[in-house]
Amino acid sequence: MAYERAVGGGRATLDAALQRAVRRASVMRQCFYVVVLLVALAGQVSGAVEALGIPLAAAIPAVGALELGGIVVLANADVRRRLGERAIGSRLLSAAIAVGAVAFNWLAHDDHLLGGFFSGMSALGYLVWLTHTENQRRDRLRATGDLPPTTPAYEVFAHWVRHPLLTLRAKSLAKADSGLGLYTSIAAARAETRRDRRQRAIAKVLHRKIRSAVDPKTADIALAVYDLDEIAARLARRADYDGLTDLIAADLAPARLAGLAPGEEPQAVRPVEPAPVEPTPVAEDLEPVEVTEVLPMRPAVVPSAALTEPSEEFRVIEAVRREWEELQRPSRATTRAADGDSPRRRSRTTARLPVPEQPPAPEADAEPEAAPASPAARRERSLRSRVHAALDSHAPAGGYSDSNQLVELVADVLKLDDVERMSAFTYVQTWQRDAARVPQQAGRA
Template structure:
């Protein structure tokens, strides 16, 4: 499929314009006849005017707005505003529409005739405005049409850049769609560059002279020329080396340490045939069997003497505190005097469990919210228990609290009754 040339497009456009002109004229004649029929029938029915006089009367009314509008268009092409003619044309058209609406009793028919009358006037108004804009554009008084920019890709994503490109396309129609966008981006970069150079130049000159002189210098010097000379003398190799130094792997690695390269995988050990081991000759009787010599695999024979466990042990010994000195005899004697975990004989009557249960039943009300630690402290203070006895009593307290939480506090059966009642010795 070949792309049509500019000449072929111009020829197609001319044929389309002529075809549209013929269709518009035919459409306006039909609309005018329908509106005129409505005006005539309304004048005959509502005003009682004879048909022979009603036709020229309403025809003048219907065509009056178009004639005045054409006169206003001629005056506007000559450079005038023609405000009075345009206003009078609008009043005549509005009167014709209102007369078609009010002159018929059937409002559906009245709306049809009134709509046709308004449609004919609006079509002619748009045609005259199009012709006026074409004349202004041909004379250079109206900017040319701009490219059709994309709604989402241009207007939604980059509205200000697209508006700048549209203005550039108005000033230079040869840019086209993508040329205007590229020119807009270049203009934006130029503005940013000029603003940065202006600030630096103003600060440098103001450091040597007064601010007014700095303003004059910024206004006089060609900032674009300064930008071009800076671009010509830019040291790209030095700037690239400066950035490459910051991106070096040794600088980016934590603590400046690079990761160790991956070690090659060890070769698999050779497989020893078990049948050969079973085929060894049996040692003679009454003689000690010689110990079979263990064959070292090639991998184990070539293994280095360095062991990673030794290095790990050295790191652990460096972290742990130094070993303690051996205990003396005095320290051993002191440890021997410390209490052991074996419970001491109780002087109180009954077992420790029965005493703990009895204290809890007598002093702890229902719904008590204290935990096992608080209850153990309470029982230990009442019974004057030592540390070992408190540890044992804590288990009894935990069992009692579990039963109490489950609603079995009063379940003192025969197994508990013997422990609760003091035993007579």
């Protein structure tokens, strides 16, 4: 009872303050309108006297009728609207009279700045009266129940920007129920949104279930007859929350997250005990050691048996290195032969290099030397020498241009592998160059 008296007393105080504010606003509005009307009439009278040449005594009632004509017609339209009519004609005539008064104030003065001031005051007076009339009409409609009550002032960002549809529904609910405030209307709108979503889901499932047994028209009739809210309420009463909670808890079990098999228990992590540390003997307990001689350290000798066989890459690199050395030797020897072994043309470096002895030419009746059978025997002789010997013995006369055929010939005769075949291609080319120079040197001789 004390709370009701306090609430009632506060509401009475609020109503009394509201009534005082309404009376004060009405007095201020009337004073403001009188001042605005006098300024507008002064502008109308001065314009009529200057532009139309009407005497002052006749101009005052004429322009007064023009200025007040819009207000009079607007009041007549308000009365007709109270009786339930729309009064469109009276409202349009009132607006036309107000526009004529504003235009006359603008055109009747040569100084357009002064005419604009009087025109603005005339338009301001008409708009203030129009606003007051519309406010009174809405208050009467709200008092009779023909207009919904005012809605709460919702926040711009938190309500209209973030949740525009929800706020619009809350505003509609507040219009329907004047007891809903700002936050209660938002809560009611959220509850209604959840209910609509739940009803749509239930209707979709129910329609599919019934349509599977009967025709679609019967399913539509069932949806129209059954109360979906009642179905939702019974489903909520039968919901197994414990079972659903167990399903989620099973997925969040530590064993499942750790990837263990069903029934397997996680092993406990035992702390690792540190190994016992033996005490370091004190320097006093150690016996002194006499150093007689310091021997220099020598690198350890690795037995040859411990070395592994060289890799294929090492063999290729070593073969290329040997090929480069072999290529350098014949080029220098050939240069000396072309220069006639002249001491003036021979450089110091070339003079110091030993000239390799050319192997004796094979006799006509002697049989060609057979290729060694084992790989160890093939390595004893230089690959270049063997390739040149094979070409001297088996190359056809005049067939020096095709290097690939000569390589195939040498590979077949000497039984070369892939690495030696690559090296033999270079030696075949050197043999071809040497064979081509012999006829040229014979021609010069």
